[in-house]
Amino acid sequence: MTFDEWTTEAHRSLQAWNPEPAVRPAAAMARSEAHRSLQAWNPEPAVRPAAAMARSEAGGRSAADPVATSAYAELAPARGRPPASTRRRLLAAVAAAAIVAAALAAMAVPRAGTDVAVGPQTAPTRPAARPSEAVGAPSFECAAADPERGASTDVFRDATDVAGWRAGNVDDLLSPGGAQPSPNEPVNHATGTLAESPGEDRAETTTRAAAFVAAVAPGWTCTVWSPEVDAADRSRPGPIVDEHNVVTNRLGGMCFVPDASADPDSVWGVDPSLAAALDQVDGLTAWNVILADGGGNRQDPGRRWLEFTFEADPGAGDSGSTTRVLAAVSAAVDAAGAAAGVPTECSLH
Amino acid sequence: MGGTGRGPLPPAGYEAFFAAQHAPLARLAYALTGSRSDAQDLAQEVLVRSFERWSTVGAYASPEAWARRVLVNLVYSRTRRRRTEAIGLQRLRPIAAPRDGTELSDAAEAFWAAVRTLPPRQAQAVALRYGADLPAVEVAQILDVDPGTVRAHLHAARARLSAVLHVDADDQPSPTAASATRNPPADPTGHAKEHDDDV
Numbered sequence: 001m002t003f004d005e006w007t008t009e010a011h012r013s014l015q016a017w018n019p020e021p022a023v024r025p026a027a028a029m030a031r032s033e034a035h036r037s038l039q040a041w042n043p044e045p046a047v048r049p050a051a052a053m054a055r056s057e058a059g060g061r062s063a064a065d066p067v068a069t070s071a072y073a074e075l076a077p078a079r080g081r082p083p084a085s086t087r088r089r090l091l092a093a094v095a096a097a098a099i100v101a102a103a104l105a106a107m108a109v110p111r112a113g114t115d116v117a118v119g120p121q122t123a124p125t126r127p128a129a130r131p132s133e134a135v136g137a138p139s140f141e142c143a144a145a146d147p148e149r150g151a152s153t154d155v156f157r158d159a160t161d162v163a164g165w166r167a168g169n170v171d172d173l174l175s176p177g178g179a180q181p182s183p184n185e186p187v188n189h190a191t192g193t194l195a196e197s198p199g200e201d202r203a204e205t206t207t208r209a210a211a212f213v214a215a216v217a218p219g220w221t222c223t224v225w226s227p228e229v230d231a232a233d234r235s236r237p238g239p240i241v242d243e244h245n246v247v248t249n250r251l252g253g254m255c256f257v258p259d260a261s262a263d264p265d266s267v268w269g270v271d272p273s274l275a276a277a278l279d280q281v282d283g284l285t286a287w288n289v290i291l292a293d294g295g296g297n298r299q300d301p302g303r304r305w306l307e308f309t310f311e312a313d314p315g316a317g318d319s320g321s322t323t324r325v326l327a328a329v330s331a332a333v334d335a336a337g338a339a340a341g342v343p344t345e346c347s348l349h
Numbered sequence: 350m351g352g353t354g355r356g357p358l359p360p361a362g363y364e365a366f367f368a369a370q371h372a373p374l375a376r377l378a379y380a381l382t383g384s385r386s387d388a389q390d391l392a393q394e395v396l397v398r399s400f401e402r403w404s405t406v407g408a409y410a411s412p413e414a415w416a417r418r419v420l421v422n423l424v425y426s427r428t429r430r431r432r433t434e435a436i437g438l439q440r441l442r443p444i445a446a447p448r449d450g451t452e453l454s455d456a457a458e459a460f461w462a463a464v465r466t467l468p469p470r471q472a473q474a475v476a477l478r479y480g481a482d483l484p485a486v487e488v489a490q491i492l493d494v495d496p497g498t499v500r501a502h503l504h505a506a507r508a509r510l511s512a513v514l515h516v517d518a519d520d521q522p523s524p525t526a527a528s529a530t531r532n533p534p535a536d537p538t539g540h541a542k543e544h545d546d547d548v
Contacts, residue, residue, distance in 0.1 A: 001456070001514070001516065001517065002517050003514075003516045006460050006510070006514055006516065007479040009454060009456045009481070010456070010457045010460035011480060012457075013478055014379070014380060014457060014480050015376065017452060019372050019376065019379075019385075019388065019389060019392070054439060155546070217468060218468045
């Protein structure tokens with residue numbers, strides 16, 4: 001077949017597919033109305049990680065803490081959040097009040113020794129919530145386009161703008177307690193930093209990040225995070241260049257969920273209680289749980305990872321170091337997990 | 350709801366927009382996801398968002414272009430989230446995923462499956478160009494890039510697809526074709542049939 005014949009057939013066949021009219025205008029309206037109603041019904045103010053961070057840095061609850069007399073005085077009011085599924089919203093509505101109260105209590109615990117400690121033998125971890133983070137270099141995370149075959153890491157070695165990187169199999173890199181050498185597994189995940197460039201403005205960082213993303217494509221798809229979330233321009237709090245070379249304000253993170261097996265029915269979903277708690281973390285736009293290992297050959301087959309996406313909003317206090325914002329988000333997710341009875345161990349990577 | 354006497358009526362123009370755009374959006378989503386259920390969900394999500402913003406979207410010169418852009422963005426946000434999920438799935442159940450398809454022909458399924466292996470921008474360009482049958486200029490508007498960039502993506506995509514699909518050797522793109530692109534044919538209907546003009 002010629003290429004034109006391929007495209008003609010692809011087009012013809014696609015157009016011949018008549019999608020079932022599963023939804024009608026009324027259904028879309030109903031869903032929108034339901035969503036809006038749930039959004040409007042906000043029994044407790046949503047927890048903004050920046051607020052939680054500020055509270056944490058103040059040393060937690062004390063007699064002099066205004067929290068003691070005005071439980072939510074420090075919390076930002078709920079803002080318009082991106083749509084989540086109606087199911088998740090409904091779950092959130094049922095469990096929100098109790099969970100938020102518990103989350104607040106959990107976050108009010110003073111953070112003595114807040115450094116990250118990972119590993120199955122340690123207590124649940126909380127990311128460090130430091131008052132300030134040194135501004136560093138843009139960081140990146142890459143995934144091989146073909147995770148089964150992996151990709152060559154030569155591109156990182158050859159890229160002149162890369163200051164440092166490490167690569168391996170995603171399972172090992174994300175494994176708590178350190179990577180286990182697995183020479184037979186494909187190299188399909190990499191993290192690292194671009195060269196630090198003091199005084200560089202946002203546009204320059206964006207250009208560098210975009211060039212890096214393009215340089216390692218198509219074998220690798222990468223996201224580059226600026227060390228700074230820019231508070232000056234609320235409409236573009238980047239530069240954060242994602243795998244499509246698009247500047248976004250999205251941050252992402254992974255949390256270890258050591259005891260997810262408690263709910264065998266939620267293998268691919270989020271535990272309902274955890275979902276409801278996460279729904280109260282304002283700015284958290286997406287999350288999903290993945291198995292840490294389902295193959296049965298590892299030591300912790302029941303463990304899972306929680307992947308989340310967060311929309312940074314300098315207008316809501318998400319300014320300063322990206323690392324710092326992510327630490328706040330991670331702390332909020334940890335608190336939500338603890339409140340839901342599904343402890344999470346969030347870490348920065 | 351609308352038509353039942355319960356709830357608000359659809360705003361002016363929305364119902365017609367819905368009727369006209371549901372199927373094209375679902376088809377575009379299917380081309381990019383290969384999942385009928387995902388395609389339906391994504392189309393519905395776009396239509397819900399359209400409804401919520403209809404006072405603005407409905408005033409656009411091309412609400413359907415806005416909807417396609419939202420759809421493309423939604424598809425790849427979802428894809429990115431599911432990439433890690435897929436890694437876990439492969440370990441959990443190392444078997445081929447059940448086909449969640451349509452009644453597309455085998456050739457069409459093969460073509461779109463190959464498209465989904467392309468880099469995101471190339472896949473988006475191909476789906477909009479050959480799936481939605483849009484001229485390169487409109488594809489460029491939806492993807493917010495220059496038409497020349499779209500043609501470059503299409504050219505690169507064609508080269509890769511030709512290899513995967515075993516396209517006749519004498520129909521392979523020449524390495525210099527991208528620099529010799531022409532404007533798409535003027536077509537008052539907005540439909541372009543001479544696909545090769547873009548690649």
